[in-house]
Amino acid sequence: MICSGTIIADADTVIDDGSVVVEGSRIEAVGPRSEIVDRYPSHEEREYDLLLPGLVGGHIHSVQSLGRGIADDHELLDWLFEYILPMEASLSAEEMETAAKLGYLEMIESGTTTCIDHLSVNHADRAFEAAGEIGIRGVLGKVMMDRRSPDGLLEDTDEALAESERLIQAYHGSFDDRIRYAVTPRFAVSCSERCLRGARDLADAYDGVRIHTHASENRSEIETVEEDTGMRNIHWLDEVGLTGEDVVLAHCVWTDESEREVLAETGTHVTHCPSSNMKLASGIAPVTDYLERGINVALGNDGPPCNNTLDPFTEMRQGSLLQKVDRLNPVSAPAPELFEMATINGARAAGFDRLGAIREGWRADIVGVSTEPTRATPLHDPLSHLVYGAHGDDVVFSMVDGNVLVEDGEVTVVDAEAIREEARAIALSLEDHREAAEKVRP
């Protein structure tokens, strides 16, 4: 297949009237249309306005999708312990599958083709299967919580680690290696030292398995960790082995100078979630400072209950504006920087090589965006438009590993309306779930 249009191959490379040749799961060639098309006369050609690398959601909770709108305007730990954890605890295996599918559906519809996905404690199999069926690329992990957790989520440490290992063996490298595993402790507040050290041991035991957790999102959280351990959160995570080039830490809003040095020295990846940080008033992550130190920063939507969408374009815009206002400097966080966070930096965090740009020999994860909306008129600078003006709704085409998942703005791989219908039906019972769940607060 050949996809033609204006190609934003990476943050520095725009090819007007370009073509990408896709063969199997790889990009065979990319360049000016006049030089490409004639070389591949038997390939079907499709035309789009803008073509860009599939975007990477560096921290997502697909299975929280059913909770969109149930917990707006709350403080983080209230939000988590009063609403989100009880909802997660109450979902049946079938409901968890629907929740995951709803999340993956929204992602592929709006331009995210790879996600680093923080699942829940229970029924993780269903999310792995859903991701495989829908065809998204992902690094998924069952959440581990072995203390300070509500009934229904609280686990025995050995069971949490054993279940994680079972899932690694079942799913790491599955679905043509589109699906990989990240050992996923929820956060230091809800995990014992043995659980956190066990996460490191598991990641070391299996090639390519990553570690994904939340860190230093909120001041109450870091105070709790400091009371528990006597250490700042990042120092604690470093102490138990949860820093390094295979570790993705979501948020990192509240870090001091010495913690930032640890992140930089260890090559730990950070995922910035600006909409979530704003909505939960968690604070402003020092993203520009991280990037200046050489820390790899990806971009993520976090979960639908704290965002409330999984639109990656909105996230790029928010990420840029938030740094500008934080530093009172309109030059901060320019569009190319945010585009890199949402593409190549995200790919690095996820651990997939040859991903995050449109280049010869790289993985064929490509998104097509329409510039028909008035919002896209006129179009002086395609990259500026993608970061500051585009919406997920503008996505008309989505491909992962050469497989078309969205065409003409419609999902081709599953019955999207049937999934939405199931989700609406389950949502009706969520309030009953919440009232029935025991509430536990740190």
Ligand SMILES: [Zn+2]
């Ligand atoms: Zn999160």
